[in-house]
Amino acid sequence: MKFNSWYLSSFFVSFIVAIPILTVFTSFFQETTNYFDILKNTFLLEYIYNSLVLLFGVLILTFILGVGCAYIVSFYDFPGVKFFKWALILSFAVPAYIYAYSLTAFFENFGTLYSILKSLLGPGEYNKSIPKFDGMLGAILSISFSLFGYVYVLTRASFHYQSQNLIELGQNLGFSKYKSFFTIILPSARPAIVAGLALVAMETLSDFGAVSFFGIATLTTGIYDSWISFDDLAFANQLSFFLLLFILGLFFIENISRKRAQYHSPVKGGIKEKKKVKLNFSKAILSFGFCFLVFFISFLFPVLQMLYWTIIFPKNLFDLNTLQLFGNTIYLVFLSSIVLVIFSFISNYGNRVTKSKFLNYLTTFSITGYAIPGVILAVAFITFIAWFDDTFVKAFEFNSIKKIFIGSVFGLVIVYFIRFYSLAYNGLKTGYERINRSIDESSYLLGYSKIKTFLGIHVPYLKNSIFLIGILITIEVIKELPITLILRPFNFETFATTAYIFASQDLLEAAAVPSLFLILIASTFILITSKFILKD
Amino acid sequence: MTNNYFEIDNVSFAAGGNNKVNNVSLSIENEGDIVCLLGPSGIGKTTILRTIAGLEKIKQGTIKLRGKTISSSNTHVEPENRNVALSFQENSLFPHYNIEKNINLGSERVKDDKKILSKDIINFLNLNKILNKFPHEISAGEAQRASLARSLVSQPDLLMLDEPLSNVDQSFKEEIQVELKQILTNSKITTIIVTHDSYEAFYLGTKCGIILDGQLKQYDDPYNVYHLPNSVEVVNFLNRGILIPAEVTSPKSLENEDLGTITGNFARPFPIGSKVKLLIQPEDLEHDDSSNLKLEVVDRKFRGSNFIYTLKTISNKLIPVFVHSHHIHQHEVDEKFGIKRPIHIDHIVCF
Numbered sequence: 007m008k009f010n011s012w013y014l015s016s017f018f019v020s021f022i023v024a025i026p027i028l029t030v031f032t033s034f035f036q037e038t039t040n041y042f043d044i045l046k047n048t049f050l051l052e053y054i055y056n057s058l059v060l061l062f063g064v065l066i067l068t069f070i071l072g073v074g075c076a077y078i079v080s081f082y083d084f085p086g087v088k089f090f091k092w093a094l095i096l097s098f099a100v101p102a103y104i105y106a107y108s109l110t111a112f113f114e115n116f117g118t119l120y121s122i123l124k125s126l127l128g129p130g131e132y133n134k135s136i137p138k139f140d141g142m143l144g145a146i147l148s149i150s151f152s153l154f155g156y157v158y159v160l161t162r163a164s165f166h167y168q169s170q171n172l173i174e175l176g177q178n179l180g181f182s183k184y185k186s187f188f189t190i191i192l193p194s195a196r197p198a199i200v201a202g203l204a205l206v207a208m209e210t211l212s213d214f215g216a217v218s219f220f221g222i223a224t225l226t227t228g229i230y231d232s233w234i235s236f237d238d239l240a241f242a243n244q245l246s247f248f249l250l251l252f253i254l255g256l257f258f259i260e261n262i263s264r265k266r267a268q269y270h271s272p273v274k275g276g277i278k279e280k281k282k283v284k285l286n287f288s289k290a291i292l293s294f295g296f297c298f299l300v301f302f303i304s305f306l307f308p309v310l311q312m313l314y315w316t317i318i319f320p321k322n323l324f325d326l327n328t329l330q331l332f333g334n335t336i337y338l339v340f341l342s343s344i345v346l347v348i349f350s351f352i353s354n355y356g357n358r359v360t361k362s363k364f365l366n367y368l369t370t371f372s373i374t375g376y377a378i379p380g381v382i383l384a385v386a387f388i389t390f391i392a393w394f395d396d397t398f399v400k401a402f403e404f405n406s407i408k409k410i411f412i413g414s415v416f417g418l419v420i421v422y423f424i425r426f427y428s429l430a431y432n433g434l435k436t437g438y439e440r441i442n443r444s445i446d447e448s449s450y451l452l453g454y455s456k457i458k459t460f461l462g463i464h465v466p467y468l469k470n471s472i473f474l475i476g477i478l479i480t481i482e483v484i485k486e487l488p489i490t491l492i493l494r495p496f497n498f499e500t501f502a503t504t505a506y507i508f509a510s511q512d513l514l515e516a517a518a519v520p521s522l523f524l525i526l527i528a529s530t531f532i533l534i535t536s537k538f539i540l541k542d
Numbered sequence: 543m544t545n546n547y548f549e550i551d552n553v554s555f556a557a558g559g560n561n562k563v564n565n566v567s568l569s570i571e572n573e574g575d576i577v578c579l580l581g582p583s584g585i586g587k588t589t590i591l592r593t594i595a596g597l598e599k600i601k602q603g604t605i606k607l608r609g610k611t612i613s614s615s616n617t618h619v620e621p622e623n624r625n626v627a628l629s630f631q632e633n634s635l636f637p638h639y640n641i642e643k644n645i646n647l648g649s650e651r652v653k654d655d656k657k658i659l660s661k662d663i664i665n666f667l668n669l670n671k672i673l674n675k676f677p678h679e680i681s682a683g684e685a686q687r688a689s690l691a692r693s694l695v696s697q698p699d700l701l702m703l704d705e706p707l708s709n710v711d712q713s714f715k716e717e718i719q720v721e722l723k724q725i726l727t728n729s730k731i732t733t734i735i736v737t738h739d740s741y742e743a744f745y746l747g748t749k750c751g752i753i754l755d756g757q758l759k760q761y762d763d764p765y766n767v768y769h770l771p772n773s774v775e776v777v778n779f780l781n782r783g784i785l786i787p788a789e790v791t792s793p794k795s796l797e798n799e800d801l802g803t804i805t806g807n808f809a810r811p812f813p814i815g816s817k818v819k820l821l822i823q824p825e826d827l828e829h830d831d832s833s834n835l836k837l838e839v840v841d842r843k844f845r846g847s848n849f850i851y852t853l854k855t856i857s858n859k860l861i862p863v864f865v866h867s868h869h870i871h872q873h874e875v876d877e878k879f880g881i882k883r884p885i886h887i888d889h890i891v892c893f
Contacts, residue, residue, distance in 0.1 A: 444634035447597050448689075450621035451628050452696060453651040467638045 012456065016356025016365055019349045022420075023372035023427045026386035030250055030378075033243030033389055049223065053245075056142070057211060057224040057252075063146035064153065064210045065203055071150065072157025072202060073195075075300055077187070080165035083282040084290035090297040091162075092536045095155050097304035099528035101485040102145075102152040103215025104505060104521040108308035109139050109148055110219075111315065111514045118311060141220055148216045151304040153209055157202035164198030165191065200259065207256045211249060212379030214488040219509055225249045229381050230488070239389050246382040257374055309525055315518035322516045326504070331520060335500045335527070338490075339483045341415070342422040343476045349423065350430035350475075354438055355460050358446070373428035380425055380488040387421050387493070388412055418493045425489060426482055430475050437471035438464075477535045484528050501527075545609070547573045547732055548700060553603030553613075555589045562586025566603075566758045568751060574730035576723070578737055578747035578764075582779070585753050587736040588631070591702045594734070595628040596621035607700055625651075627698035631705045633685040635677040641688045642673040648692035660695045666721045667691050668714070682709040687718075694725065701726070701733045707742065719745055740780055744768060752776050769889045770809045771821070777891075783823035785893065786859050790816045796890070800855035801827075802835065806887040818892035824850055824862040829869065830882035837861070837881060839873050853879055 079091050112118045115133045123132045139147055176186040192199075211226065218227050225245055233242040285293055316323055357365055378386075391411045399407050411417035441464065449459040465472075487502045494503060501524040508517035546569040555563045563586040570577055579587050592598045594605060596612065596619060605613040607626070612619040627648075635644045645660055664670060667687040672680050680688070686709045693701055706722075707715050723746050726733050737743050743750050744764040751761040754775045760767055771777045777785065788796040788804070790812045795805045798820065812818055829851075837853035840860065849865045851873065863881070873879050 441637070442632065442634060444630040444632055445636060447592075447595070447621065447628070448630065448634040448692075449636075450597070451595055451624075451626060452647055452692075453622050453625070455620075455622050463636055467636070 010360070012352075012356040013360045013362060013365065016353045016360065017368065019353040019356075020365065020368045020372040023424050024368065025390055026378065026383050026424055027250070027371070027374060029386040029390045029393075030243055030246045030382060033240055033247070033386075049228065053223055053225045053228045054248075056222050057226075057249075059142060060145055060149070060217065060222065060224060061207055061210050063142070064149045064206060067146060067150035068154040068157050068206045069199070069203060071154040071300055071304075073161050073192075073199060075154075075158050075297060076161035076165055077191070078293050078297060080162055081191075081283060082289075082293055083284045084293045086294050086297070087282075090301060092533075093301050093305070094158055094297065095536060096301070096529055096532060097151060098155045098481065099485075099525050099532050100152055100305060100308050101215060101487065101502070101524070102149045102213055103219055103487060103509070104312070104517075104525065105148040105152050105308050106144060106216040106219045107505070107509050107514050107517050107521060108311040109144055111311055111518075112307070113137060113139050118314060142222055145213075145217050145220045145222050148220075149210050149213055152216075153206045154300075154304065156205040156209075157199060160198040160202040160205075161195055164195040204256050204259050208253055211253055211256075212381070214379070214381050215506060225252075226379050226381050229379075229385060230492075233385050239385065239392070242385045243389055246379075246385065249382065250378060253378065254374065309522070312518040312522040312525065315515045316522055319515045319518070322519045325516075326519050328519075328523065331499060331501050331504055332523070332527075334498060335484055335502075338415070338418065338422070338500065339480045341419045342426065342483050343479045345419055345423050346426055346430040346479055347434075347472055347475060350427065350434050351460075351465075353431060354434045355464065358438060358443075359456060369431070373431055378425075380421075380486060381492070383421050383425055384489045384492040387417070387424070391417075412493065413495050414493075415495060415498070418490065418495075421489050421493055422483060422486065425486070426479055429478055429482065433475040433478065434468065434471055437468045441467060474535060474538050477531050481528050481531050481535075484524060484531075546571050546606075547575070547608065549604075549606045550594075551604045551606075553593070553600050553605060555586055555593050555598070555600070557586070557589040557592070557598060562589045562756065563753055563758065564756050566590070568758060568761050570732055570734075570749075573732050574727060575748040576726055576733045576735065576746055577749050577751065578735045578743035579751045579753060580737060580740055580743050580779075581753035583738065586756070587753055588704055590753075591628055591704055591734065591736055594700070595626050595702060596624050597628075625699045626702065627693040627696045627700075628702045629686075629689045629693040629704060629706055631686075631708060633677060633682065633689070635685055635688055635692070637677050640674050640676055641669060641680065644677070644688060645669070645673075645691045645695060648694070648696035652695070652697045660691070663691045663694050663725070666725065667718070683711060683714075686710060690722075694729075694731070697729070697731070699732065701731050703733065703735045705737055706735060707737075707739075722746070740768075752779060754779055769823075770891060774819070774893050777821055777893075783821050783826070784859065784861060785819040785821055786855075786861070788818055788820040788892070790814050790818060790892075796820060796892070800837075800857055800859065801881070801885055802883065804885045804887060804890070806890040808890045808892065810892070812892055821891040821893075822861055822887075824864040826887045827861065827863045827885060828882040829863060829865045830880045833880035833882050835881040835883050836878040839875050839877050839879050841875065842873065851879055853881075 075090070075094050079087055079094070110117070113136055115136075117136075119136050120132050123136075124130070176190045181189065211224075213224075214226050214230060217224050218230070223231075225248060229242045229245045229249070232238050232245060353369060357369060391408060395406055395408050399405075411420070445463065446459055449463050450456075454462060484500075485502060487506055490500055490503050491506060494500075499507070501520040504520040505517040505524065508514070508520070548570040550566055550568050553566050554561050555566065568577070579590065581587050589598060593600060593613065599618050600613050601615055603614065604611055607624070611617050612624055612626075635641070636647070639647070645664065649660060664673065667690060669684070669688055669691060672684055672688070677685060677688075686706065690703065690706050693703070707718060710718060719742060725731075726746075735743070735746055744767075747764050749761060750764045750767045752759045752767060760772045760776050762770075762772075767776070768780065768782070771780065774785065777783060786798055786800070788798040790796045791803070792814060793811065794807065795803055796818065797803055804820070837855055839851055840854045841852040843850045843852075844867070846867065848867050849869070849872070851863045851865060853861045853863060855861060863879070
């Protein structure tokens, strides 16, 4: 094995990303304050119970919404179906915590619904009859409507690739539509559905904004509290260890499902265009109604709620330093995208050039970082920096490096890098898999060096992948909350943190403006990439 | 000390840690010579090319080009510094460049005064119509020709072609073979061609190497490889004849129980009285309706210019015989077929 510069660069990148995972595992054995004993006997069970209830609630709802919408838009033809095909993915632009603010704002006492009823029907005691979607139910609804898009996108792709022959076979065997759905269509899309649900599960367990807003104590909020409120970093890491085990299990399920889902890729020579069933009037109305309802509740409802508040409380718009927030958000997006794309490129190319099995294992291990909740990553990062500072920096009597990494944009970008590395790495890897190795070899034989091959052949060829990855990172960074909240510099706010801070102070109407901006920016980027996300 | 243009000395070729072809030694004496390597699929022919190109390393032996060591156990000149071109069997064109740009990339490092006109090569390989297309828009055969053009314009010290015409239409293949040989000879490009088509190898090669069972079994002129195969394995691989038992009766004759006396020149001498296996190739025996040596026809293959009859001897051996297709009449299966006597074979090959 030759340890050339590509090997070392690639190793370095993967190692940096693997640090938080290693930190969480090693911290498990550290001593903590007696808070751990208190928690073990009292709250820990509640954390686990709440996490599980939330998880199953969200899984059931996202399954119904995601698979239902995917089935209708894939197999049936009705007015608006082309619009819903992409409109349904706009829900990706609404983070669960903003959905939670909207839900509360609309249904709370003297909230938006109350105002609507009052203006329509005159003054009355409407508060008693308005249902309240808060607590666990609110959290399940918020997270489900924000995340069902994962199940929708993957299931729709799987339905799209299902062979028309398979469906015709069911018809030839005399199966009813109902029987065809349950015996042919659904089972063959199972790997895609499981992959989508596993992603939803990971995101649900990682969710911080929505559950903390509704006051639900889960493992994730427990980690945040044990660090912020009880100043027990070791315990935060131990809780992280439990959560991480849980999430790694889901990660492997998702990985296995994804591999199996490849069997549903189109065969050579393309696939036979699926014939959509044209629905009669009443069924078309029902299908349109279902899709519109999901689109309305998942996207229009939070947007309109935020817009409504922005309009009736215009002062909040003018008080907010929108330009500054926009600048900060874009600054972070720009830095993260550049860093992620460059280092993912180096790592991908390093793996490709060196063909090292060890490097490949290390990379596979390090990209599990996407399964780790932002809260854990941030806490693990702080733990590592503190340990490194105490063990090495202070030992040699250098100045502390904590300020460089904690509470700085530099540290923030590093943790974003770790969090979204798998997104960038896998995105480029998919692009790289389309480049036959003999193309690299031809390039070398034409006299191109490795760096010239990289810059002259790979980078131009993968420019579409780079563009797509850049936008996906942008969407994620704009929505990201816990890492930004924990690691941002003093007085450095983004749309996400501003919305959270207002909401946590019960100033929901003030949270509306940053939330609205956040959704609008994220929606714009989603629309730009919709062609890729819904790639047939 | 030899002054070979290219030399492989006792090299074992390996891919992915597995040895494929062991202890190979061969040389190309003159610049502009063409060597063809023949062998069954998966035997390691491509591995040899990849190793010479520097894409695989070696643990033993030496590879020299123009007297300079390019690979050995402790030397490895990187592929980009060898000035060696390899045209891959699969499509290795750069997907984001059109065909013209792909071809022109090949000539980037060639000095102006040495450049072969890419226009000529484009013409001879019939690529004019696809110059503005992208690799995914052309057929496998076109991609192979474009890749060949790119390698040719790069004017390498050593050109290697991996099954260069495997995807090319049969109707176009012979024409390309002729022009390819012409252009390689005129431009004095030393070339190693891997192919599984023995006719292609015999036509293009100054020398041919037969790779079997992890070894270079024979490395010789095409004529000798065909007429004087040096082992039973080579005979079986070329599939051009059968071995029948015979006894050496004199320095210029031997005796077979079915065919009687056979005369000719032995490729290698055997003591009188030796029991040997005699190679009978389709063109060794001649048809003669008036002969009293009659064998039974068990099969007849029409090959355009000739027929190949498969005849059964009394001892149940199956012998192939060529007959010109304009021969006055055809013999049906189960009919008797006369063999001209006395039988004389120019090169008697025995094992």
